[in-house]
Amino acid sequence: MDNQLTSDKTYEKFTWTIKNFSKLKTKKLYSENFVIGGHPWRILIFPKGNNTSYLSIYLDAGGDLSNLPNDWSRVEKFKLSLINQVNGKMTITKEYEHQFNARESDWGSTMFITLLELYDPSNGFIVNDTCIFEAEIAVTKPKHVNQLADQVVNTPKVSSDQPIGNVSNPLPEEFSVASHGELVDFKSFGKIETTFVPLLEEVCSLHPSLIDCQRKRSRKFTEWAFTALGRVLHFLKTRKMKDMNEDACSHLQFLWEELETCKFDLTWLQPHIQSTLSKKSSIEKALKLKTMKENVDTLDMEIKLLVEKLISAKVDVEITKRDLAKEGFEEKDLDVELGYGVR
Template identity: 50%
Template sequence: MLEHEKQIDVSDRNINNKLVESIENRSSMEMMSTSSFGEVVDFRSIGKIEKDFIPLLEDVCSRYPSLLNSEKWRSQRFIEWTLTALGRVLYFLNTKKVGDMDDDACNHLQTLWEELETFGFDLSWLRPHVQSALDMKTRVGRILEVKRLEEKVTSLEEKTKDMRTKMIEAEVNLEITRRELVKAKEDFENCDLDSELGYGKP
């Protein structure tokens, strides 16, 4: 290995070591949002992980074996925190629906993702899915706006239909009334309403 390559390799290891030390030195309170509070079970004999996360971790670790072959596994606590952080992101993506992605949900996912990124693993396979979920807020807003306009159009169409029905009824009533008027005029002699009634004087 060339001298400058050795220097780069040593530099990378130093950065990784500092990252690991920084995470491992965090207090329990600092890792509170990443920690798991559900029932925990053993995961492949490498750490205790929340039970709900196990199927998701099994799936991604089967598809991306390098996740379990990392040189960054330095302690039991680090392993459990890392897998828990990954499990929380996977669980979020697996259980949330598009319509759930409001401000609070997006902020929560952003926090989970930033915590997971601090562990320094290659997450290129997961990043597009997280970004897509975070972008859902804008897409959901557009979907809701389209839905609102569709409902408004439907309402106006119903009102227009109702008005047309009433207009037809009014036109029919008008024609009937006109015919009744003509017939009424034919049934009596026309008289001057301003003429005197009289009492038979010569």
């Protein structure tokens, strides 16, 4: 396992080499467990696709999750790669960010690369029937809410009858603040990832209540709240409708449920979230249709190649017939006995 050190975090890389790849009979296959950031992980692949004509690959929170608290979760930023063994520049790498928990213990891509491209020997992804995968993880340890609760309980009341942290509005028992990029102070509410800041400034200018409702709360609470809002905004900003498969919808649902606990007025955002989530079925059908069209195109190409071969074979037959006629060959019965002159 390789380590890469940056100024603010450590990246650890695990490489998984699979021999006799074409002979795999199992529908899905796990790598061995590898430990990064004090937690065991493993790579999960579907060599023949997870109900698609694509290679499917995921990062899985390995180990026995039943030994962890029910509310265990951790946000991870990671990369999954399919190594090109002929030309390293053609290696396929995709980046992800996901909050792993008991309900969503794996995350990745159902359609990483088409099976036609993967198994084409000229592409360099399978060499000598060997395939190589890599997982690279930037670890961020989750912060426990008992540290937050001490601050929340002692903060001023939002109203005359209900303080922040009242049991009727419990906070998540565990949360993590994204720190995968540079952190900057956001309006004195806490350190927020730089990527989120312009998105937060835009919506706060349109909806001032987002700022007003957080003024009397602790810095730790507001840092967590605006980070949760930033995650949702960043998700919506960086995803296209075609990306909203079942995994993406589940991720958005999880981020939205976390954001709903932050005591923001989200009436302006909720309709858009609901609309996006409701389109999952139509998006899945569109993706399935796209896959089917690609399969049809591939079959059409194979048919064209076969037709060309058939035409070429017919031409060869005609040429051979003409050559036979020119040479004056007579057709003989080859089954006739040779004999020896005696009847």
